Amino acid sequence: MKSKALTILRIFFTIAAIIFMTVIFSFSSENADESSDTSGVITDKAVQTFVKDYEKMPSEKKTSIREKVSHIVRKTAHFSIYAALGFCISMAAGKRRLFSEGSAFTVILCFIYAFSDELHQNFVPGRSCEFKDMMIDTAGATVGMLISLLMLMIIHKIIIIKTGHKSDSHL
Numbered sequence: 001m002k003s004k005a006l007t008i009l010r011i012f013f014t015i016a017a018i019i020f021m022t023v024i025f026s027f028s029s030e031n032a033d034e035s036s037d038t039s040g041v042i043t044d045k046a047v048q049t050f051v052k053d054y055e056k057m058p059s060e061k062k063t064s065i066r067e068k069v070s071h072i073v074r075k076t077a078h079f080s081i082y083a084a085l086g087f088c089i090s091m092a093a094g095k096r097r098l099f100s101e102g103s104a105f106t107v108i109l110c111f112i113y114a115f116s117d118e119l120h121q122n123f124v125p126g127r128s129c130e131f132k133d134m135m136i137d138t139a140g141a142t143v144g145m146l147i148s149l150l151m152l153m154i155i156h157k158i159i160i161i162k163t164g165h166k167s168d169s170h171l
Helices: 002-029 032-050 059-093 101-121 131-163
Strands: none
Touching: 002 059, 002 101, 032 059, 059 101, 059 131, 101 131
């Protein structure tokens, strides 16, 4: 019974990874104006929330602040969505050690996807291929993979405490 449940979880995380890849591809397919509009909504909310008296500032100051916040929002989005992707791929790979083929597979697969995503953007009007973004994406994926390993370790410890013996189950 445990094996079936674990198989279902691995399938779930595989499907979730595919969904994240599709979302990433969709965002990367937006031309420069569409992409700016998408991140602009979040940028506007962040500026209004965190910058005191933003509305009272001179136009040049508002533009400068908005550009800085926009950059942070865009790079955080890169990191976050790849962290989610790395987490899902890592969970689909199952229980393993930090320095293992499964962990390396997760990071390498995410790097290859980030590379292909940046290459794809090179063909979208107003977008470009940025090595820095690939590194941000890969860092996000690595953090996602590390979070999944930490979570698996905690779950494993809980199983040991509850049952009194080591579990042979592998997610």
